[in-house]
Amino acid sequence: MTTKFCTTTNLPCGFTTSAMHIGFKRKRLDFAVVKSETLCNIALMVTKNKFKGAPLLASLDHAQNGKAQAIAVNAGNANAGNGLQGIKDAKEMAYLVAKKIEIFNTDVIVASTGIIGKPMPMKVFRKQITDLPPLNTNFTQTEQAILTTDTKTKSISVTVCGAVIKGRTLKQMLKTAVDQSFNGISVDGEMSCNDMVVLMANGMNKISVKQIYFEQALRYVCLNLARMIVEDGEGATKVIEATVAGARRAGMAEKLARSLTTSPLIKTAAYGRSPNWGRIAARIGAENGNFSVEKMEIVMNGHCLYKNGKTSKFHTDRLVQSLGGKSVSIIVDLHQGDKTFTAYGCDLTEQYVAINAAYS
Amino acid sequence: MTTKFCTTTNLPCGFTTSAMHIGFKRKRLDFAVVKSETLCNIALMVTKNKFKGAPLLASLDHAQNGKAQAIAVNAGNANAGNGLQGIKDAKEMAYLVAKKIEIFNTDVIVASTGIIGKPMPMKVFRKQITDLPPLNTNFTQTEQAILTTDTKTKSISVTVCGAVIKGRTLKQMLKTAVDQSFNGISVDGEMSCNDMVVLMANGMNKISVKQIYFEQALRYVCLNLARMIVEDGEGATKVIEATVAGARRAGMAEKLARSLTTSPLIKTAAYGRSPNWGRIAARIGAENGNFSVEKMEIVMNGHCLYKNGKTSKFHTDRLVQSLGGKSVSIIVDLHQGDKTFTAYGCDLTEQYVAINAAYS
Numbered sequence: 001m002t003t004k005f006c007t008t009t010n011l012p013c014g015f016t017t018s019a020m021h022i023g024f025k026r027k028r029l030d031f032a033v034v035k036s037e038t039l040c041n042i043a044l045m046v047t048k049n050k051f052k053g054a055p056l057l058a059s060l061d062h063a064q065n066g067k068a069q070a071i072a073v074n075a076g077n078a079n080a081g082n083g084l085q086g087i088k089d090a091k092e093m094a095y096l097v098a099k100k101i102e103i104f105n106t107d108v109i110v111a112s113t114g115i116i117g118k119p120m121p122m123k124v125f126r127k128q129i130t131d132l133p134p135l136n137t138n139f140t141q142t143e144q145a146i147l148t149t150d151t152k153t154k155s156i157s158v159t160v161c162g163a164v165i166k167g168r169t170l171k172q173m174l175k176t177a178v179d180q181s182f183n184g185i186s187v188d189g190e191m192s193c194n195d196m197v198v199l200m201a202n203g204m205n206k207i208s209v210k211q212i213y214f215e216q217a218l219r220y221v222c223l224n225l226a227r228m229i230v231e232d233g234e235g236a237t238k239v240i241e242a243t244v245a246g247a248r249r250a251g252m253a254e255k256l257a258r259s260l261t262t263s264p265l266i267k268t269a270a271y272g273r274s275p276n277w278g279r280i281a282a283r284i285g286a287e288n289g290n291f292s293v294e295k296m297e298i299v300m301n302g303h304c305l306y307k308n309g310k311t312s313k314f315h316t317d318r319l320v321q322s323l324g325g326k327s328v329s330i331i332v333d334l335h336q337g338d339k340t341f342t343a344y345g346c347d348l349t350e351q352y353v354a355i356n357a358a359y360s
Numbered sequence: 361m362t363t364k365f366c367t368t369t370n371l372p373c374g375f376t377t378s379a380m381h382i383g384f385k386r387k388r389l390d391f392a393v394v395k396s397e398t399l400c401n402i403a404l405m406v407t408k409n410k411f412k413g414a415p416l417l418a419s420l421d422h423a424q425n426g427k428a429q430a431i432a433v434n435a436g437n438a439n440a441g442n443g444l445q446g447i448k449d450a451k452e453m454a455y456l457v458a459k460k461i462e463i464f465n466t467d468v469i470v471a472s473t474g475i476i477g478k479p480m481p482m483k484v485f486r487k488q489i490t491d492l493p494p495l496n497t498n499f500t501q502t503e504q505a506i507l508t509t510d511t512k513t514k515s516i517s518v519t520v521c522g523a524v525i526k527g528r529t530l531k532q533m534l535k536t537a538v539d540q541s542f543n544g545i546s547v548d549g550e551m552s553c554n555d556m557v558v559l560m561a562n563g564m565n566k567i568s569v570k571q572i573y574f575e576q577a578l579r580y581v582c583l584n585l586a587r588m589i590v591e592d593g594e595g596a597t598k599v600i601e602a603t604v605a606g607a608r609r610a611g612m613a614e615k616l617a618r619s620l621t622t623s624p625l626i627k628t629a630a631y632g633r634s635p636n637w638g639r640i641a642a643r644i645g646a647e648n649g650n651f652s653v654e655k656m657e658i659v660m661n662g663h664c665l666y667k668n669g670k671t672s673k674f675h676t677d678r679l680v681q682s683l684g685g686k687s688v689s690i691i692v693d694l695h696q697g698d699k700t701f702t703a704y705g706c707d708l709t710e711q712y713v714a715i716n717a718a719y720s
Contacts, residue, residue, distance in 0.1 A: 051645025051653045081641055083670030116638020117671045188624040191646035193638070264548040264624070264708075265716060272717030278476020278553070281441055285411025286551035293411045310443030311477045348624075349717075350710040356625055357632030357709075 014038060014204035016135035019145040023124040024076030024114065029145035031128075035070040035101050035135055040200040042068045043170040044109065045178055053194040054079045054086030055110040058094060062106045063198075066171075069107040071198060072097040073146050074114070080193040081117040089120040096129045109198055113148045116193060149355060154228040156221050173215050174199045181222035184254075185344040187233035188352070189262030197222075230344050235351025240270050241344055242330045244284075248337035252289050259283055260330055261345025271347040273323035275316060277305035284332055291334050299331040374398060374564035376495035379505040383484040384436030384474065389505035391488075395430040395461050395495055400560040402428045403530040404469065405538055413554035414439045414446030415470040418454060422466045423558075426531075429467040431558060432457040433506050434474075440553040441477040449480040456489045469558055473508045476553060509715060514588040516581050533575050534559045541582035544614075545704045547593035548712070549622030557582075590704050595711025600630050601704055602690045604644075608697035612649050619643055620690055621705025631707035633683035635676060637665035644692055651694050659691040 011017060014037040022031035044063040046056045062068060072093055079086050094108035112120075143153035178197055199218070230239055242260035247253035260266055265279040277298050285293045298306040301322040303314045328347075371377060374397040382391035404423040406416040422428060432453055439446050450470050458465035472480075503513035538557055559578070590599055602620035607613035620626055625639040637658050645653050658666040661682040663674045688707075 049642060049645040051641045078638070081638055081666060081671060083668075085670070116636070116642065117666070119671075190623060190625050190639075191642065193642045193645060263550060264712075265550050268713055268716035271713065272719075274717070274719075276476070276719075278438070278441055279550075281411045282409060282476065282551065282553045285409040285553060306441060306477070308443075310445070311441060311479075348713055350713045352624075353628055353631065353708055353710045353713060356628035357634070359632075359634075359636075 011137050011139050012202075012205065014202045016137055017139055017142045018133045018135045019141035020128070020132055022074065022128045024074055024121065028075075028147075029141055030075045031073070031132075032142040032145035033070060033072050033097055033101060033132065033135070034142065035103070036200060036202040036204075038202050038204060039067050039069050039107065040202045041066060041170055042109070042201070043174040043199040045174060045197045047192055047195040049191045049193050049195075051080065051193050053112055053116075054082055054090040055093075055112045056194065056196055057087055058090035059109045059111070059196065059198075062094065062109060067107065068109050068198075068200065069103045070097065070101060071109045071111060071200075073111040075112075075146055075148055076114040077112060077118055077120055078114045078116045078194045079112045079120050082119055085119065089122050092122060093120075093125065096126060097132075100129055100132055101135065111146075111194070111196055111198075113146065113194055149234050149359065150232050152228070152232050154225055154232070156224050156228075169211070170199055170201060173211075173218055177215070177218045177222040180219060181226040182229075184258075184342060185226045185230045186258065186262055187230060187236070187346055188348075189258075227344060230346045233346040233352070234355040235349040235353075236346035237349055238270060238325070238347050239327045239344060240267065240330065240346060241327060241342060242332075243340060243342045244332045244334065245340040246334040246336055247339040247341075248290065248334075250339040250341065252291065253339045253341035254343070255289070256284055256287055256332065256334075257341045257343035259287055260332070261343045264348055266330075267345065267348035270323070270328045271349050273320055275300060275303075275305065275314075275319045275323065277311075280330060280332065281306060291336055295335045297331075297333040297335060299329075299333070301329050371497050371499050372562075372565065374562045376497055377499055377502045378493045378495045379501035380488070380492055382434065382488045384434055384481065388435075388507075389501055390435045391433070391492075392502040392505035393430060393432050393457055393461060393492065393495070394502065395463070396560060396562040396564075398562050398564060399427050399429050399467065400562045401426060401530055402469070402561070403534040403559040404428075405534060405557045407552055407555040409551045409553050409555075411440065411553050413472060413476075414442055414450040415453075415472045416554065416556055417447055418450035419469045419471070419556065419558075422454065422469060427467065428469050428558075428560065429463045430457065430461060431469045431471060431560075433471040435472075435506055435508055436474040437472060437478055437480055438474045438476045438554050439472045439480050442479055445479065449482050452482060453480075453485065456486065457492075460489055460492055461495065471506075471554070471556055471558075473506065473554055509594050509719065510592050512588070512592050514585055514592070516584050516588075529571070530559055530561060533571075533578055537575070537578045537582040540579060541586040542589075544618075544702060545586045545590045546618065546622055547590060547596070547706055548708075549618075587704060590706045593706040593712070594715040595709040595713075596706035597709055598630060598685070598707050599687045599704060600627065600690065600706060601687060601702060602692075603700060603702040604692050604694065605700040606694040606696055607699040607701075608650065608694075610699040610701065612651065613699045613701035614703070615649070616644055616647055616692065616694075617701045617703035619647055620692070621703045624708055626690075627705065627708035630683070630688045631709050633680055635660060635663075635665065635674075635679045635683065637671075640690060640692065641666060651696055655695045657691075657693040657695060659689075659693070661689050 019032040024030045095105040098105035244253045244257040263283045303319045379392040384390045454468035455465040604613045604617040663679045
């Protein structure tokens, strides 16, 4: 009856993987496959961006029956904005991988990350995929192969033991977990054309757990992966955790909290260790909606900075010192309702500019 | 019957000005007054931000009768977030200035720019205002005194001659001009607590012009001042002019065009001279609304990059060369209606981060 959360990179029971340099990036590992021994129940969620990468469209098609057996993922080319040819290429990727690892092509989920609008170098892919190394249980290289601007690999595993789980509602559980994690983070407020989350369950560990424990573990994994993403945002030196509480509507709490984590002035202030709460007040005031800025309270790293319509007395030195740490917590309480939302973001540094000005 | 647009810094007939170092900033000029010989008809527009600086609230009060005779403006302290004391201070500023220049206190418009949430150093102000130098017609120092993070002063004057003007609809004319200029620009997508535009007309030049010529001149002034603001955005090296055409609704064209000028990825791409149109497509795709991304066409500096659902063939070298200039033009045609909006922004550079991380 216990849930143990640990962060090993052991693959779950029945899963194997392989990674290689297929040639989309100049030198690094840029392609990986994860395969399950048996067919999995899956849940797939993709970006809300209307301009979706071709692999997402191909994968949504393959996931229609709620089943899949493998994921094929490349870095270096997003295969987005390539029209019908892109979807043809994504489907061909799935087909060639399926052939290589001996499963059905429609049981392969394909994912791509990288530059938008460049044709997939399929000639290279067709030639190289035949050299995919044998599948094994070492996830280390696979983690490397799916990096884009990331500086660190991200993986996490959770062991759930005990009890009995009744029924399968993977999709709903994933949606809830993703809404509270990946959908609450942003590096710069942009929305990827290629983001996807896939949950695969092959049932091979033979352990049945109560749904509530599984849900708890899934939330833990998603939230921690999501935090790793913002921690590793381009050029980021610290995480901004922004909570808007006391809102009348949940949607308003979410809109305001997100606006705090994407505001360039708040992000540069976090970087510069500035207790400039006026930027927070200005950001909240800039949003439309049925709330009054007079009632709002602003708290930064535990120090109350603004309340009852005016600046609070606070220990500037202590606050500035705490802003030197790895995280900045901002709480804005509107004092007008009971809805709360927490958004996660990161600071904005010169490195962000340098990386994204050069990335093309 | 001609309208002559020129950019001198001559003050209009009947206006005088004075600037000084009052002590809100360490060394620079930080306070200025502009006075009209006679009472003016005025139109006042203030930021839509709910968290308005106290000077705006005081000025809205003073402007209720549509009349004013002077503007008092300081840099270094925004007098925002200071509660009732802030309004008291703003009113006292108006009173002390009025006394000094011998007009009624309710005929003074006050404006402040600088840090939010710091009390106004009124002791200093009360003492120093008595030393305001005599009013004169040299606007040069006044331009200096109202700078914040600006690197350059901004002023423009237009001479309108001939014809007859019937009736005064200053307010409506200003609103139209501002909507098409100041309201279409952004440096970083943030919304100031203290922005205001005030139009003063003392009728002393004795020239009557047709309303249409006056409107034309007003639009010219507003648009050019607005462009100067983005050109001089913190760390900016170039202006981004983003037009969204072919939208079904004007509001949608505006929302999308603004999203292009505030996107950190598009702004860094502009800085890095990158023809990465995928970031434009992703930005448009991220917005909710009743439009289809398949039909969209993307044109950058005259080069068509995306059309009919796929990448166009374009001269990368020529485009990259043109991106080395002082401006980047982006046109996204949705091909779904006849509504158009042009937004003006600037690129995002390491200097933006450095300036805003240090400014507190």
